[in-house]
Amino acid sequence: MTLPPIQLNLCGKRFSVAYELTGSRDDAWNKAQDICVEQTIEFPADLLPGGDIAACIVGQVESFAPVRPGYFEAVISFALEIAHQELIQLLNVVFGNISLKPGMRVQRLILPPELLAAFRGPRFGRAGLRSLLGVPERPLLCTAIKPLGLSVQQLAHLAYQFALGGIDVIKDDHGLGNQVFAPFRERVQRCAEAVDRANRQTGLHCIYVPSIIAPADQLLERALWAKQAGAGGLLVAPGLNGFDSMRQLADDDRLALPIFSHPSLQGSFVTHPDDGISPYALFGQIARLAGADASIFPHQGGRFSFSLEDCRAVADGTRVPMAHVQPIFPTPAGGMTLERVSDMLNVYGREVVLLIGGSLHRHGPDLVKTCSTFRESVESW
């Protein structure tokens, strides 16, 4: 380049990301240097024009230290302006290109108030969701209407029974889309009505949370339709529709509904401990930035392969102080059973949404009674 030195006046205000890097000290150091360039200029460092691009735009290694044999942590800072207060651009800078390189994992985001100011975060958070549900202290109860293939009438009847039994949050199974056997609009209307009817009988404040996994050009429309039909929350899958679409739904004042984030298609970020994004950052920090009020993830020992350490890390990420961005509910799930309730409560404490799905059907035909048992086991904890 034959450019004069460039002055950008951007030096000084930065955010940081802690990456875990594998290999020898030299390997890991080279990876840290690579991230600094790959996530910013993508340009041969020796060809840069002078001035602020090299000094401010290129990422900077703020600290570098071994964490255990073969693993190093590098904290790398980036100029705030590169992410310019957009979630989509923040994710692009944090992990966009280097997602393609093995041996680099996003461990945690370190975001200053100047950047966090751009994000509303969860509209409800833990306190807001508790207030909406009228449950000030105990762990929250959640289940899903399933299996796929049931009719709207059958799904609505399930929702009715679950609500009568004292479940707080009844969500669509995430496989329910707009199938002919249970079309979206009819399903949402009937299930919302069923839960409302049960609430009038019980005096409780159960919410029905339909799945808003939708074509990009129908996402907002389906959410608005669900709201007017009486939905009490939205189940969103940021791995499918994009994290910023979830943020858009959370921020929309016409909706003003709690957001339940589903992990569909996010698994590849977390299946290998040496790469991807840590459960702490993905299901905790990033879910919060993207507006989730509850973050669903697989609990240890169910149908998936999360460790207890992963689960505790998610819980930490849902509550770590992030300026005004509220803490949200960890929502462990994935093959959970009534028998696991006390285990789960011992891990998460009372600030949790317990999601137990299909196994509620294993306790006989009286679902109302099964749900009451679920509730009692939590209340007596």
Next chain:
Amino acid sequence: MTLPPIQLNLCGKRFSVAYELTGSRDDAWNKAQDICVEQTIEFPADLLPGGDIAACIVGQVESFAPVRPGYFEAVISFALEIAHQELIQLLNVVFGNISLKPGMRVQRLILPPELLAAFRGPRFGRAGLRSLLGVPERPLLCTAIKPLGLSVQQLAHLAYQFALGGIDVIKDDHGLGNQVFAPFRERVQRCAEAVDRANRQTGLHCIYVPSIIAPADQLLERALWAKQAGAGGLLVAPGLNGFDSMRQLADDDRLALPIFSHPSLQGSFVTHPDDGISPYALFGQIARLAGADASIFPHQGGRFSFSLEDCRAVADGTRVPMAHVQPIFPTPAGGMTLERVSDMLNVYGREVVLLIGGSLHRHGPDLVKTCSTFRESVESW
């Protein structure tokens, strides 16, 4: 469940996915059975109501065979109606929840014409992009304007020089968003003008392709603005904005612009060979379904870790017959240099977009001449 047998009239029409599964024969077989349930009913099989849910909604293993020691391929079919002609729901069924389970990889999609009929696919494809660029036969040339931190004027001057030198496609570096030093609207307008000015001098049909990595609620607006400002294509990152958002942009008749798919944030799908989605399916088949006309991915031996086998697989996925869904251009990139041109052409043949970025600046200050050299090396191949 105490439900009567359910008749859905959905049996018979199915699509399939080939999964590669790790482990012993028993392990792999159990994984195949697990996929059948996890991606559909997520419900204890022994509690299902009778009738069509078990017979048709649950996935079915169509074939199961060893592929090499410790690896098996299971072809699993799903009722067409589960994905009900939405890309988002297709991805949800193909890999949603099982993305969270190790040792399962999507190898390829096997989609019948009845399902493909729902997808327009690439609007231009290889033939359409060649026609737009006025390049009937030779490999196409692409570069990116960078580094991040340059002003609009500097970026536009780069674009002008690249276009004068005979590059076919000049794209934004994917890190360019809406930063203060090169705001989106001003950048797009000036770069489009610069390329247009060069085209009037050269008589060529170079296109400028701005990056449309944007907040969800600004994505379409930025694309429409770019179109009216003279952009000749759109750079989209489906890993960030969602595959269905790319599909939406590709399908929009008001835009009618070729789509260049960028791999940002898609890396975790492909970094481990035992999990995720194969490069063939991800950068080939799924990119096509989602409307890309060119699919950018890291070529072997550059800054990333793709093998030659991965690269050849992507190329295969970009052209495998998929009913009316057109073949698209593999666009290998990531640290490519002029010295690698003949290597790349030997791998991909003439149906390729060669993307060489920052290293074009390594050949002295006369970028027009460097681009001419790039072009001549391709024309003389």
